[in-house]
Amino acid sequence: MSSSKGAGAGARRRRTRCRKCKACLRSECGECHFCKDMKKFGGPGRMKQSCLQRQCTAPVLPHTAVCLVCGEAGKEDTVEGEEEKFNLSLMECTICNEIVHPGCLKMGRAEGVINNEIPNCWECPKCKREGKSMKDSGDGTGKRRSDNGEEGVRWKLTDEPAQNKKKLAPPTPLPQLSAEESQVQAGIHKRKKEKELPPLDTGPKKKLKGTREKHLKKASDQPPDGNKLQSMQTWSRTGSGDFEVKGTISHPSIHLNQITASDLEKPKVPSGPLEPSAQSDKSHQREKLERFKQMCQMLERVKNSSSSSSSSDSDSDTDSRGSDGSSGGVSSRAASPATRSQRLAALGFSASEEEEEEEEEEEEEEEEGGRRNGGSETARNGKQPKARGNSQEKENNHPARLQCRQGLRDVVAHGTQFLNWPLVPSPPKPLLQLERHVVRPPPDSPEPDSLPLDSGSDHIMQRDVWLAVFQYLSYRELCVCMRVCRTWSRW
DNA sequence: CCCAACGTGTTA
DNA sequence: TAACACGTTGGG
Ligand SMILES: [Zn+2]
Ligand SMILES: [Zn+2]
Ligand SMILES: [Zn+2]
Ligand SMILES: [Zn+2]
Numbered sequence: 001m002s003s004s005k006g007a008g009a010g011a012r013r014r015r016t017r018c019r020k021c022k023a024c025l026r027s028e029c030g031e032c033h034f035c036k037d038m039k040k041f042g043g044p045g046r047m048k049q050s051c052l053q054r055q056c057t058a059p060v061l062p063h064t065a066v067c068l069v070c071g072e073a074g075k076e077d078t079v080e081g082e083e084e085k086f087n088l089s090l091m092e093c094t095i096c097n098e099i100v101h102p103g104c105l106k107m108g109r110a111e112g113v114i115n116n117e118i119p120n121c122w123e124c125p126k127c128k129r130e131g132k133s134m135k136d137s138g139d140g141t142g143k144r145r146s147d148n149g150e151e152g153v154r155w156k157l158t159d160e161p162a163q164n165k166k167k168l169a170p171p172t173p174l175p176q177l178s179a180e181e182s183q184v185q186a187g188i189h190k191r192k193k194e195k196e197l198p199p200l201d202t203g204p205k206k207k208l209k210g211t212r213e214k215h216l217k218k219a220s221d222q223p224p225d226g227n228k229l230q231s232m233q234t235w236s237r238t239g240s241g242d243f244e245v246k247g248t249i250s251h252p253s254i255h256l257n258q259i260t261a262s263d264l265e266k267p268k269v270p271s272g273p274l275e276p277s278a279q280s281d282k283s284h285q286r287e288k289l290e291r292f293k294q295m296c297q298m299l300e301r302v303k304n305s306s307s308s309s310s311s312s313d314s315d316s317d318t319d320s321r322g323s324d325g326s327s328g329g330v331s332s333r334a335a336s337p338a339t340r341s342q343r344l345a346a347l348g349f350s351a352s353e354e355e356e357e358e359e360e361e362e363e364e365e366e367e368e369g370g371r372r373n374g375g376s377e378t379a380r381n382g383k384q385p386k387a388r389g390n391s392q393e394k395e396n397n398h399p400a401r402l403q404c405r406q407g408l409r410d411v412v413a414h415g416t417q418f419l420n421w422p423l424v425p426s427p428p429k430p431l432l433q434l435e436r437h438v439v440r441p442p443p444d445s446p447e448p449d450s451l452p453l454d455s456g457s458d459h460i461m462q463r464d465v466w467l468a469v470f471q472y473l474s475y476r477e478l479c480v481c482m483r484v485c486r487t488w489s490r491w
Numbered sequence: 492c493c494c495a496a497c498g499t500g501t502t503a
Numbered sequence: 504t505a506a507c508a509c510g511t512t513g514g515g
Contacts, residue, residue, distance in 0.1 A: 012498085012511095012512080013512085013513095014496080014497045014498065014511085014512055014513070015497075015498095016495095016496080016497080016512085016513055016514075017495090017496085017514095019514090033506095037507095046507070046508055046509075047506090047507065047508070047509090048495080048496060048497090048508080048509070048510095049496070049497085050495075050496060050497090059497090062512075062513055062514085063513080063514080064512085064513070145498085145499080145504095145505090
C-alpha cells in the first residue's frame with residue numbers, strides 16, 4: 001500500500017483491447033478454439049478467452065493506469081509537440097512493468113528502449129541501466145508465456161530466415177553500470193493472494209487447486225550468459241542519452257508462417273505426413289491450419305481487388321547504415337525509414353529501421369450481400385450448458401488471449417502522434433510471396449460517405465448522419481449494426 | 492451491475 | 504511445454 005515503487009506494486013494493469021483495430025472490430029469467428037469454448041457457441045465457457053481472430057493488435061493501457069511517480073494519467077493529448085506527448089504519455093516497461101511518464105523519470109535521459117510494437121510500451125531507462133532484459137525480469141521466462149502468444153499468434157508474414165539481425169549486441173562493450181542508485185527493486189510481480197476453496201463443494205468444481213499454500217517461487221537464478229540480449233534488437237545509439245526504438249519481433253509467432261509456407265507454398269509432401277523435424281509442433285499444426293483455413297476463407301471473400309500498391313521492392317537490405325543519414329537507397333517517399341529516424345532523432349530517439357517496417361494491412365472483408373454469420377446473441381436459446389461458473393456464468397463469454405507486449409509489428413507513424421499503432425496483423429495470404437502494404441493511416445480512412453444499397457443507389461442518409469444516429473446506440477446495438485453491412489462496420 | 496477478457500496458476 | 508481454468512480487472 002504505501003508508495004512502494006516496486007514495479008508491479010499496486011499496479012497490475014492489464015492491457016485491454018484498443019477497440020479500434022480490425023481485429024477488435026471483427027466479430028467472433030465461431031470456429032476457433034476459444035469461440036468453441038464460449039457459451040455462445042455451445043461451449044463450457046471456461047476458458048474465457050477471446051476469439052483468435054479478434055486478438056487486438058495494439059492492446060492499450062487501461063484508463064485507470066496512472067504514472068507511478070506522479071499518479072496522473074496520460075496527458076499526451078494536452079500538448080502539441082511529439083516530444084511533449086511522449087513525455088506526458090504513460091509508458092509501461094516490459095521488464096519491470098512500471099508505468100510512468102517518461103518525463104517523470106528522474107533519470108531524465110537514460111536510454112529508454114521504446115517498443116514500437118505496442119502502444120505505450122518500452123523498456124524503461126532504469127531497467128536498461130541494470131542491463132535487465134525480459135529474461136531476467138520477474139517471470140524468468142522472459143516473454144509472455146508462449147501460451148498466449150502461440151495460441152494467439154497473430155498472422156504476420158514477416159520475419160526473415162536468418163541473416164538480418166542487423167545490429168545485435170550493442171557495440172558498447174557493456175558499460176559497467178555503476179551501481180549508483182542501484183536500488184534493486186525487485187518489484188517484479190507479486191503473487192497476490194492464494195485462493196482457498198472451501199472443502200464444501202456441492203458442485204463439480206473440476207479441478208481442486210488449493211493445496212494449502214503451494215506457491216513456490218523460483219529463486220532468482222543467474223543464467224550463465226549474462227548479457228545475451230534476447231532476440232529483439234535494440235539500437236543503441238546512446239550518444240548522449242537518447243531513447244532507442246526497437247522494432248522487429250522475433251517471438252514465437254512465426255509458426256504460422258512456417259506452416260503456411262510448408263503446407264501451402266511448398267509441395268512438400270503430397271500426403272502430408274509430417275516433417276521429420278517437426279515434432280512438438282504437431283499439436284499446433286492443427287490449430288494453425290485451422291486458423292489458416294479460416295483466414296483463407298476470409299481472404300477469399302476479400303479477394304482484395306484494390307489497386308496494387310507498389311511497394312514491394314527493396315527487400316535486400318544491405319543496411320550497414322551505421323548512422324542514419326545516408327539512406328542508401330530507400331525509396332523516397334513519405335514514411336521512409338530514414339524519415340522516421342530523422343523524426344525520432346529529432347526527438348532524441350533513434351529509430352529502428354529494419355528492412356521490414358511497414359506493416360501491411362488487411363483489406364477488410366468485402367461487402368457481400370449476406371451476413372450469415374450470427375455472432376452474438378444467436379445461440380442462446382434453450383442452450384444452457386451446465387457450466388457452473390463462479391461469478392459470471394451467464395451466457396456470454398468471450399475470452400481472448402494475446403497478450404501483447406510483443407509480437408506486434410512495428411511501425412512508426414508520422415502524423416500527429418509519434419507512433420502509429422492501430423495496425424493490423426497481416427493475413428496469411430494463400431499466395432506465397434509475402435507482400436506488405438503500407439499501414440493505413442488512422443487519421444484519414446477512406447471510408448465512403450454514402451451507404452450503397454443493393455439497388456445500386458446510395459441511401460439518402462450519408463455517413464455523418466448515420467454516425468450521429470449510431471452515437472445514440474449502445475455498444476451492443478452497435479455491434480449488431482456492424483454486422484449489418486460492411487460500410488456500417490467501417491464507420 | 493454485467494459482461495468481456497487478461498494474465499497467471501494448475502494440470503495433463 | 505501446451506492446454507486448461509479462473510479470479511479479477513476493465514469498459515460501458
Ligand atoms: Zn473465433
Ligand atoms: Zn485492437
Ligand atoms: Zn508522472
Ligand atoms: Zn523497467
